[in-house]
Amino acid sequence: MKFSRIIANSGEWLSGDGPNRHIVVSSRVRLARNLSKKPFPGWAKKAERLEVVKLVKDAVEHLPEMAESYSENLETLSSLEKQVLVERHLISREHAAKGVGSAVVMNAPQSLSVMINEEDHLRMQAICCGLQLDKVYEMINRVDSELEEVLDFAFDSRLGYLTACPSNVGTGMRASAMLHLPGLVMSDQINKIINSVNKIGLAVRGLHGEGTEAMGNLFQVSNQTTLGEAEDEIIGRLNRVIEQIIEHEQNARALLAQRKPITLHDQVGRAYGLLSQAYSMSSKEALNLLSIIKLGIDLCVFPDAHRFPIDELFIETQPAHLQKGAQTQKMSSEERDALRATIIRAKLLQVPQPDIDRLKIPTPATNEKK
Amino acid sequence: MQCDVCQSKEATVFLTQIVEGKMQKVNLCEACSKEKGVNDPTGFALADLLLGIGASQEIEKSPAAVKCGVCGFTQADFKKTGRLGCSHCYEVFAEGIEPMLKNMHKGTTHTGKAPVAYRAARVHGEKIKSLQANLSKAIESEEFELAANLRDQIKQVETELPK
Ligand SMILES: [Zn+2]
Ligand SMILES: [Zn+2]
Numbered sequence: 001m002k003f004s005r006i007i008a009n010s011g012e013w014l015s016g017d018g019p020n021r022h023i024v025v026s027s028r029v030r031l032a033r034n035l036s037k038k039p040f041p042g043w044a045k046k047a048e049r050l051e052v053v054k055l056v057k058d059a060v061e062h063l064p065e066m067a068e069s070y071s072e073n074l075e076t077l078s079s080l081e082k083q084v085l086v087e088r089h090l091i092s093r094e095h096a097a098k099g100v101g102s103a104v105v106m107n108a109p110q111s112l113s114v115m116i117n118e119e120d121h122l123r124m125q126a127i128c129c130g131l132q133l134d135k136v137y138e139m140i141n142r143v144d145s146e147l148e149e150v151l152d153f154a155f156d157s158r159l160g161y162l163t164a165c166p167s168n169v170g171t172g173m174r175a176s177a178m179l180h181l182p183g184l185v186m187s188d189q190i191n192k193i194i195n196s197v198n199k200i201g202l203a204v205r206g207l208h209g210e211g212t213e214a215m216g217n218l219f220q221v222s223n224q225t226t227l228g229e230a231e232d233e234i235i236g237r238l239n240r241v242i243e244q245i246i247e248h249e250q251n252a253r254a255l256l257a258q259r260k261p262i263t264l265h266d267q268v269g270r271a272y273g274l275l276s277q278a279y280s281m282s283s284k285e286a287l288n289l290l291s292i293i294k295l296g297i298d299l300c301v302f303p304d305a306h307r308f309p310i311d312e313l314f315i316e317t318q319p320a321h322l323q324k325g326a327q328t329q330k331m332s333s334e335e336r337d338a339l340r341a342t343i344i345r346a347k348l349l350q351v352p353q354p355d356i357d358r359l360k361i362p363t364p365a366t367n368e369k370k
Numbered sequence: 371m372q373c374d375v376c377q378s379k380e381a382t383v384f385l386t387q388i389v390e391g392k393m394q395k396v397n398l399c400e401a402c403s404k405e406k407g408v409n410d411p412t413g414f415a416l417a418d419l420l421l422g423i424g425a426s427q428e429i430e431k432s433p434a435a436v437k438c439g440v441c442g443f444t445q446a447d448f449k450k451t452g453r454l455g456c457s458h459c460y461e462v463f464a465e466g467i468e469p470m471l472k473n474m475h476k477g478t479t480h481t482g483k484a485p486v487a488y489r490a491a492r493v494h495g496e497k498i499k500s501l502q503a504n505l506s507k508a509i510e511s512e513e514f515e516l517a518a519n520l521r522d523q524i525k526q527v528e529t530e531l532p533k
Contacts, residue, residue, distance in 0.1 A: 036457055039441040043455040119453070140482070148485050157488055159471075160480025166467055169460075171482040172524055182371030201476065241388040241478020 001108065001273060002122055003087055006070040007324075011110030011127070014311055018130020020257040022298045023246050025218065025311075026087070027133045029235075030139050031354045032163045033122040033147070034271075036154040040164035041102070043118040049059055049101030049117050056116045059150045063114055065143055070106040074098050083320030086314040087125060091115055107309065112143065112285035119164050120172075122147070131242060133235045141231075170227030175235050177242050180209060182217040182247075182295045183252030190219075202241055203226055216287030216314065221245070257299065257361040268296045268354050276348035280334070281341040286317045290344075294352075306351045313347060373399035374462075377437045438462045498527055 009015075013026045034040060035055070039048055047096075061071050074082065074095070082096040092105055095118045106113035116121040126139035151226065154162040161172040168174075184190045193206045196325060207218035223234045256264050271292035276286075292308050296302045315321060315338045323331055326339060371514040373381045374397050381397035437444050443455025445463065454460065460467060471478055486491060503525045 014517070034457055037440050039443075039456045040453060042451060042453050043441060043443060045449070144483075145486075155485055155488060156457075156460060156480075157484070157491065158479055160459060160482060162460050164453040166454070166470055169471065169479045170475065170525060173482075225470060225475040227475035227480060232484035 002072045003069060003070065003072070003077070006106070006108060006110070007088075009086060010312055010315065011090070013089075013111065013127045013129045014315065015308055016129040018128060018132050020131040020246055021129060021250050023180055024242065025180055026127055026129055027090075027131055027136045027177045028125055028127040028175070029137045030123060030125040030134065030170045030174045031126070031140055031144055032108075032110055032161065032174075034122040034154045034162060034164070035121050035146065036152045038197040039122065041121060042119060042164055044101075044117075046101055052121050053101060053103050053116050054064065055105050056114075056122060056151065057105060059147055060114050060122075061266050062150075063143060065146075065148055067109055068103060068108040069105055069307045070108070071101060071184070073100075074104065075100045077104075080323055082319055084324055087315060087318040089295070092118060092123070094118060095123075100341075112139065114143075120168070120239065121225040131177060131246075133177065133239055133241075135230060137173075138236055153193075168226050170225075171229075171231050171234065173226055173231055173234065174222055175238055176220050176222035177238070178244060179219045179220055179221060179242070179249070180217055180291065180294060181249050182291050183247070183249045185217045186263075188250065189252060193248060194219075197241060200237075202238065202242070215284050217291040218287075218314075243299070253295070253299070254361050257359060261359075264359075265300075265356050267292050268301055268356075271296070272348070272351075272354050275344050276351075277345070278341045279345075280337040280354060281344065282337055283317065283319065283340070284341055286344060287314065290314055290317075296354055300358050301354045301356060302351055309347050309350065314346060316343060371397050373397060373402050374436055375402040377400070436462060440526045446458065469476065494527070494530070499526060 013028075018024070018027075035052060036053060038044070041049055042050070044312075045167070054279075057071060060066060061069065079096070081093065085091045085104065086093055086096045088110065090106055090110060091283075092112045092115065095102065095104070095115045100119065102115075102117040104113065104115055111128060112126050113124070115125075124140055124143055126136045126143075128136045146242070152199050156162055160170040163169050163172050181190060181193075184193055197204045201224050203220075203222050203224075204223045205220050206246070207216065207220055221238065223238055229237075271289040274281075275293065290310060290313055293302065294307075297304060297307050299311065319336060322336050322339050326335075328335065331339065371379045373379045376399060379399035382400050382403075384489065386492040436483070438455050438459045439462070440458040441455035443459050443462075443465065448454060448463070454467075468478065500521055505517055505524065506513075508520055
């Protein structure tokens with residue numbers, strides 16, 4: 001499959017539906033695996049890296065999950081194409097910096113991707129919309145089991161899967177969820193939440209920027225440790241914490257709507273006004289305003305039909321996605337800001353003005369759910 | 371057996387040392403043992419050879435540090451990159467990595483998924499362990515007939531050793 005074809009559509013995790021979709025944007029599980037007794041990518045010589053790429057790529061391409069897939073050596077991808085994959089969360093920033101001796105394979109719905117010779121020989125991920133870590137783990141676990149039949153993975157009966165960095169040893173698993181938390185940010189509770197989650201051995205990070213500086217109110221929660229706990233225990237712990245964060249976010253939104261309706265109306269109105277009228281917009285401003293529109297959709301101020309087009313803008317207004325669709329070879333940042341504003345205006349034209357009377361306060365989460 | 375330091379010559383000096391209540395072993399060839407001053411036990415801290423534990427200046431100066439026999443990685447390389455060279459490095463630098471893992475993680479033993487081959491071995495190991503526990507109980511309570519029976523069972527299970 002060609003790059004242009006795979007990239008023509010948004011990934012399934014963006015366009016699909018899943019539980020708690022209004023707060024949990026996506027769930028993702030990454031597994032690190034290495035071939036036994038072969039130097040890790042960072043230490044291997046070029047010839048050794050090429051050998052691993054050949055071996056692993058062949059195995060991955062033959063997976064039933066990859067029947068329809070895109071598979072490429074990184075040196076044949078332009079830096080722009082690699083950046084597009086980063087913005088879609090399909091490869092890591094570190095992997096995008098690689099060239100000869102590294103590769104990537106992904107399936108057509110972009111729900112599975114395998115980085116070959118990133119920091120480990122294999123970094124494979126499954127990503128899905130909403131909160132469904134168990135399902136995502138099942139997806140990647142199956143791929144792992146299939147690959148295990150043809151590849152000799154480095155494994156120690158006491159330490160588990162062996163990785164280039166000791167911080168990934170054991171399960172080699174990083175499970176994470178991307179959360180949209182405008183309520184907690186607006187009510188100044190986000191730092192409190194971040195601190196308490198960090199205390200129990202999980203990490204919270206802004207997707208673009210840290211803490212209150214996080215752009216677009218997007219945060220990523222993930223496990224920090226990989227040794228001493230089984231996969232389902234790690235995911236169970238993560239699930240419980242995420243469910244609590246969801247509850248806090250819901251309460252914060254309800255409180256905002258009840259006690260500060262003017263502030264909320266004002267914010268939504270301004271976001272709509274700027275996005276639909278501006279002719280130049282930075283990435284930061286766009287992400288923050290789009291986050292408010294997204295909140296508006298959750299609160300029924302905008303029709304739900306516009307959820308996907310707005311979600312898509314979060315990705316489409318990123319620098320590499322803009323450049324990809326541009327006329328000029330290499331846009332200046334002014335040109336980029338102008339193009340970003342144009343794309344957003346065009347989409348906002350389809351979205352009706354905010355209808356404050358339709359605002360529905362989300363039912364505050366209680367313990368007696370279900 | 372190969373020398374742990376130069377990874378080339380035959381080891382003739384076998385050293386065991388207790389560091390912080392933990393037994394550590396190093397095998398050295400004649401030349402390396404002299405160079406490291408093994409004959410002078412106070413001048414040779416075994417721990418210093420190994421990653422993580424108070425890496426002394428002695429080691430930083432020494433070019434002939436422990437090297438991974440598979441990939442040629444040394445602890446100096448680890449200091450530089452914070453990454454290991456290959457999966458075998460975990461065995462070579464085990465004593466140094468251990469305390470690091472303890473600090474980093476929830477535990478020091480993997481309890482999660484294992485490749486199919488290891489899963490069989492794990493089940494097998496647990497089976498033998500439980501039989502042995504029963505055996506010592508039987509011996510303690512002087513049930514010798516049961517003990518003999520259990521011993522036979524253990525022998526039987528041990529021959530079924532999975533690869
Ligand atoms: Zn030697
Ligand atoms: Zn090694």
